[in-house]
Amino acid sequence: MTKAFDEMNGGGSGSIRDSYKTLAAWLQNAPPDLLQARSRQAELFFRRMGVTFAVYGDEESNERLIPFDVVPRIIGADEWSGLEAGLKQRVSAINAFLKDIYGPQECIKAGVVPADLILTNPHYRPEMQGRRPPGDVWCHIAGVDLVRTGEDGFYVLEDNVRTPSGVSYMLENREMMMRLFPDLFAEHSVRPVEIYTDMLLRSLQASAPDGAGEDPTIVVLTPGPFNSAYYEHSFLADKLGVELVEGGDLFVNDDTVFMRTTEGPKRVDVIYRRIDDDFIDPLTFMPNSAVGVPGLMSAYHAGRVTLANAVGTGVADDKAVYTYMPQIIRFFTGEDAILQNVPTWRCREPEALKEVLGKLDQLVVKEVGGSGGYGMLVGPAATKAEIEAFRAKLIADPDDFIAQPTLSLSTAPTLNGGDLSPRHVDLRPFVLSSPAGVRVAPGGLTRVALKEGSLVVNSSQGGGTKDTWVLDN
Amino acid sequence: MRIRIDHSTRYGYARPARFIVQMLRLTPRSCESQQVGDWRIETDVDARLRRSEDAFGNIVHSLYTERPTDSLTIRVMGEVSTVDTGGVIRGQSERLSPLVFLRDTALTRADAAILDFAQAIGQGDPLDRMHRLMGALHRDVAFEVGSTSATHTAAEAFAQRRGVCQDHAQIFISAAHRLGVPARYVSGHLNRSDGQHDQDAAHAWAEAWIEGLGWVGFDPANGICPTDQYVRVAVGLDALGATPIRGTSYGGGQESLTVALHVRPVQQSQQQLQSRGWG
Numbered sequence: 118m119t120k121a122f123d124e125m126n127g128g129g130s131g132s133i134r135d136s137y138k139t140l141a142a143w144l145q146n147a148p149p150d151l152l153q154a155r156s157r158q159a160e161l162f163f164r165r166m167g168v169t170f171a172v173y174g175d176e177e178s179n180e181r182l183i184p185f186d187v188v189p190r191i192i193g194a195d196e197w198s199g200l201e202a203g204l205k206q207r208v209s210a211i212n213a214f215l216k217d218i219y220g221p222q223e224c225i226k227a228g229v230v231p232a233d234l235i236l237t238n239p240h241y242r243p244e245m246q247g248r249r250p251p252g253d254v255w256c257h258i259a260g261v262d263l264v265r266t267g268e269d270g271f272y273v274l275e276d277n278v279r280t281p282s283g284v285s286y287m288l289e290n291r292e293m294m295m296r297l298f299p300d301l302f303a304e305h306s307v308r309p310v311e312i313y314t315d316m317l318l319r320s321l322q323a324s325a326p327d328g329a330g331e332d333p334t335i336v337v338l339t340p341g342p343f344n345s346a347y348y349e350h351s352f353l354a355d356k357l358g359v360e361l362v363e364g365g366d367l368f369v370n371d372d373t374v375f376m377r378t379t380e381g382p383k384r385v386d387v388i389y390r391r392i393d394d395d396f397i398d399p400l401t402f403m404p405n406s407a408v409g410v411p412g413l414m415s416a417y418h419a420g421r422v423t424l425a426n427a428v429g430t431g432v433a434d435d436k437a438v439y440t441y442m443p444q445i446i447r448f449f450t451g452e453d454a455i456l457q458n459v460p461t462w463r464c465r466e467p468e469a470l471k472e473v474l475g476k477l478d479q480l481v482v483k484e485v486g487g488s489g490g491y492g493m494l495v496g497p498a499a500t501k502a503e504i505e506a507f508r509a510k511l512i513a514d515p516d517d518f519i520a521q522p523t524l525s526l527s528t529a530p531t532l533n534g535g536d537l538s539p540r541h542v543d544l545r546p547f548v549l550s551s552p553a554g555v556r557v558a559p560g561g562l563t564r565v566a567l568k569e570g571s572l573v574v575n576s577s578q579g580g581g582t583k584d585t586w587v588l589d590n
Numbered sequence: 591m592r593i594r595i596d597h598s599t600r601y602g603y604a605r606p607a608r609f610i611v612q613m614l615r616l617t618p619r620s621c622e623s624q625q626v627g628d629w630r631i632e633t634d635v636d637a638r639l640r641r642s643e644d645a646f647g648n649i650v651h652s653l654y655t656e657r658p659t660d661s662l663t664i665r666v667m668g669e670v671s672t673v674d675t676g677g678v679i680r681g682q683s684e685r686l687s688p689l690v691f692l693r694d695t696a697l698t699r700a701d702a703a704i705l706d707f708a709q710a711i712g713q714g715d716p717l718d719r720m721h722r723l724m725g726a727l728h729r730d731v732a733f734e735v736g737s738t739s740a741t742h743t744a745a746e747a748f749a750q751r752r753g754v755c756q757d758h759a760q761i762f763i764s765a766a767h768r769l770g771v772p773a774r775y776v777s778g779h780l781n782r783s784d785g786q787h788d789q790d791a792a793h794a795w796a797e798a799w800i801e802g803l804g805w806v807g808f809d810p811a812n813g814i815c816p817t818d819q820y821v822r823v824a825v826g827l828d829a830l831g832a833t834p835i836r837g838t839s840y841g842g843g844q845e846s847l848t849v850a851l852h853v854r855p856v857q858q859s860q861q862q863l864q865s866r867g868w869g
Contacts, residue, residue, distance in 0.1 A: 236689040236693075237689060239693075371654055418642060
């Protein structure tokens, strides 16, 4: 594989990129063991704070600390303004797409997306057909995964528009860095990510249903402490200054949602829910769900409560639908996509499948409904046996898979023992939508593959995180 | 003909239920084959009912009780005038594309046995194949009350070749999907030809989408297409989606269920029939 683009050193001409000049000089002058010492300190703080993440399939430790790398990932002001414009365009298009899919379906009639791909998609919810959520906003919170292959080569890897997680790490990482490296912040003009919670609160307030009044009641709905992102749910409720509730804390009466409080039932207007569609209302979806709220969909359909995100958004971040995103953006915005899609083979198409099967060892193959790095094949890193096992799955159910070239993700300097080594990174910025508009928090979660050469950054697969600095001009 | 339906569902609770929430799909809608006359819902305890329509076109009432109770009876009754359209459904607006009804659910997902069964139906035009599918199901899967429960999947019922109307309908849907034909579940009532007016349970069958005809009913439990003896109440992707009552109680504990259902023809003079235009 050719050498990857490096966030600090660029394409390899040897000169340090502008956004990293101050950091590079600082690193040069730092005492040899300073970074290691700060790194140990960070781990200690995080442990004390209990910032953990449960990893599925890891019997050893139910909850584990996600490794934190103390070397920040820096994005220049110009780079960011391009990304921001691209993210706003993309999320606006996704909102318009969802409104259309659950409305007149013009994009299907126009042949932009195939009807069967949408209507038989497991994440399309027929129950939502003809419905309009308050303010016509579907995707209140998106966490779009970006990767970079060159100076101008940013690609969208996934649009996470169901219940994206990771924003607590973005916020905690910043807090940690400000504590550990005040001197570095003094030398940089870093845009604040702390404003995220305020942006989120305003965004949720602006999305409240009609009749909610000036000061709508907002709650964060969690499946409970056994969920891998429970820490984040409680963190966000705390930062927003709203109640963290489980399904059993809410009930629906007369098509209105109430929360049990010590002063009696209190009407709830907006639910930032971190529960998947399937589990949200046992009277509409999975009947054995114990974490949902019976009757919630009736209140929702009656326009008496906002669910963020709306029910049925998953059809927009399905990996097969993803492949149509450039056309979807053009159809709904009239513009070409600012952020590129990774070229993708749709294995449901026989020609594409044939091509994919011919070079499985070079490709990344993903299950269309999968997430979190589960159930995927990274061809170049896989054994012959793994490839053959995957080939059988692919032939048995081609509709379930897409394939992409193995991208050479950019690297960023990362602490490795006592040294700095380049490690591959991605970036998940968070995009908020409300009737008042679309906004992007200036920053995001940078995930880093800590193993040398590894391209899998998912925390469930051994990835770590970094603070992400967006510089002001 | 005119069919009179009187359908009571009684829930008994081990302890008084503080509060009960239910979604009722008990109210039929009119279409060409059926005109719904004065239809009423009654409860024996104070409850709020809110009427709406779901995306499948079903009339849904959300029910919320007003005070603690140790039992709840929901009674629906009314008259429906029916005509025989050979099972073809017309005059009903459909919000959902027929393609939606190619979706499999946990209850209708085919296994290898249903796939084989579907393939054995052979080639032909879709209407023909659906008739053969219905015939084969009627022949091969015995109707036997108590052989399955409400949560049995199509595959489970098919494996034992026994079931009730719900199982026949779900196996039909599952197999139709494998043949590329959109199909859906219908819950409703049947005025039985044997004069058995007191029934233990409501009826269920399936509808398949036939290009050029639209939705066409198939009742594999009886091996016929619905006639003017049938009253459609609700449709869904599977039995769960068209369930007459889905609900929960707070604090009621174990619940018991009793159904009393009377479906009978209404005697009327020929003149009345003609004046209504249904003669």
